[in-house]
Amino acid sequence: MFRFALTICILIQTTCLPIIKADTKIPYHGSNTDLLSGLPQDMQCVFTHYSTEDGLPQNRVMYMLQDHNGFMWFATWDGLCRFDGYDFVTYKARPDNNICLTSNRIDWIGEDSQGYIWLLSFDKHAYRFNPYHGTFEKIIPKGAENLNIRKIIILKNHVIWLISDNNAYRIVLKDKKRYIVQWHENKKVHSVFLDSKKNEWILTENGIRLFLPENNTSLNFFMNEKGSEKKQSFFSACERNNNIYIAAEQGLLWKYIEKDKRFIPIKIPTPSNIKDLDALGKYLIVATTEKNGFYIYDTRSGHIFSYTEKNIKDLKGIVIKSTYVDRKNLIWFNVQNLNTVCRFNFVTGRFKK
Numbered sequence: 001m002f003r004f005a006l007t008i009c010i011l012i013q014t015t016c017l018p019i020i021k022a023d024t025k026i027p028y029h030g031s032n033t034d035l036l037s038g039l040p041q042d043m044q045c046v047f048t049h050y051s052t053e054d055g056l057p058q059n060r061v062m063y064m065l066q067d068h069n070g071f072m073w074f075a076t077w078d079g080l081c082r083f084d085g086y087d088f089v090t091y092k093a094r095p096d097n098n099i100c101l102t103s104n105r106i107d108w109i110g111e112d113s114q115g116y117i118w119l120l121s122f123d124k125h126a127y128r129f130n131p132y133h134g135t136f137e138k139i140i141p142k143g144a145e146n147l148n149i150r151k152i153i154i155l156k157n158h159v160i161w162l163i164s165d166n167n168a169y170r171i172v173l174k175d176k177k178r179y180i181v182q183w184h185e186n187k188k189v190h191s192v193f194l195d196s197k198k199n200e201w202i203l204t205e206n207g208i209r210l211f212l213p214e215n216n217t218s219l220n221f222f223m224n225e226k227g228s229e230k231k232q233s234f235f236s237a238c239e240r241n242n243n244i245y246i247a248a249e250q251g252l253l254w255k256y257i258e259k260d261k262r263f264i265p266i267k268i269p270t271p272s273n274i275k276d277l278d279a280l281g282k283y284l285i286v287a288t289t290e291k292n293g294f295y296i297y298d299t300r301s302g303h304i305f306s307y308t309e310k311n312i313k314d315l316k317g318i319v320i321k322s323t324y325v326d327r328k329n330l331i332w333f334n335v336q337n338l339n340t341v342c343r344f345n346f347v348t349g350r351f352k353k
Contacts, residue, residue: 055088057081063108067131068115075106080119080129091134100136101127110154114176118160124148126162130176141169141181155194157213163189168202185209193237195244203234203246221263236277238285240299245285247274253287253297268295269306278325280346286331288323294333296346307344312351314342 050056058078065073074081079092079101093101105122112118117129119136126139126149141147141162151163160171160179168189170182188205195201202209207223222232234254236247244256246263253266253274268274272289280286280296288294293308293315309316319336326332331344344351 050083050088055090057088057090057092062106065109065111067111067117071131073109073111073117075109075119077105079104080106080109080117082131091129091136100138102138108152110152112154112160112173113156113158114173116176118152118154120149120152124150126152139171141171141184144169153192155192155200157194157198157200159194159200161189161192163192168192190233190235191237193244193246195239196242201237201244201246203237205233206231208234208246219261233273235273235275238277238279240279240283240285243299245277245297245299247277247287249273253277253285266297266302268297268304270295270308276320276323278323278331280325280331281329284346286323286325288320288333290319290321294320294323294331294344305346307351314351314353318342 051059056074056076058076060077061074062077063075067073072083072085074083076090079090081091082089091099092104093099101121102125103121103123106119107122108120110118112128115131117131118139119127119129121127128137128139129135130137139162144167147162147164147167147169149162149164151161153161153163155161158173160173162169162171166186166188168185168187170185171179172182173179185202185204189202190205191203193201193203198213200211200213202211208221209223210219210221212218222234224231232249234246234248238245242258244258245266246254246256248254251268251270251272251274253268254263255266256263268287270289270292272292274287275290276286276288278286278288283299285297285299286294287297293306293312295307296305298304307315317337318333320333321336322334324332324334329346331346333342333344335342340353342351342353
């Protein structure tokens, strides 16, 4: 999900836009529809506006999610808000309650495997919210009372990662009441990815650590010794047909061959760091850079579709913060400098702000 502000009510009907052709040096014969079938070429979207007049505590909404019960949750500038389709209920610190939030501005929320909601507050603290009793618990790893958390990563194997600027903590949920901090990663962690075998890929500023929970061991890749100036950063990962692909610096995409425990480099035609990877359809990967557009890689043929300001004029000057592929395989971009989102349809080649 993206950060946004609920401020207007609009009805949008998509219109026909010029088809954008991919810029690639790899020959390809066929159409985008051959690679990605079942995606609608045109669709209608209806937006309903909710504001403080309807019970929302604040019109600034930083994040939202739908939990396993179907409730919508909103991280706002004035507390955590739940919406059941009819009414809003807000949870926040007030002088007349014992809620332990040190800031009511919530920047991010996520649901764990126990149905609890994790929050990242504006002042960089992590909380776990019990939706059954309406209570908050501040999460402070032992010995890290002054930890400033910049990211919370919730995995589907009962594991939570708390990421700070130079440290990361792996938290294992035992049940709804108990959790343990299993280990501390003493370096900058960009992301953690859980593969289909429940292995955890810890992507850092200096290499990759592959944690194998089955036997509680780990493998290290691309890690340089202390004191070495040459380090390689890794930012994001995704899995395609039992292969792991990892985004790195200077346009490098690495494919992991499990049986040989080795990596094969794939060069994306960009000098920029690849900051985000997302699965598209059955065989495709969306590789996004911050300031040099995005690329779509076909894992079967090796074909690369390039989408930059050379063939999409609207990408000029855009800084892409994150990417989301929805269930209809439409690609959404969270764009920083336009304070909006953009959408791309791979089949039709239409890019819309």
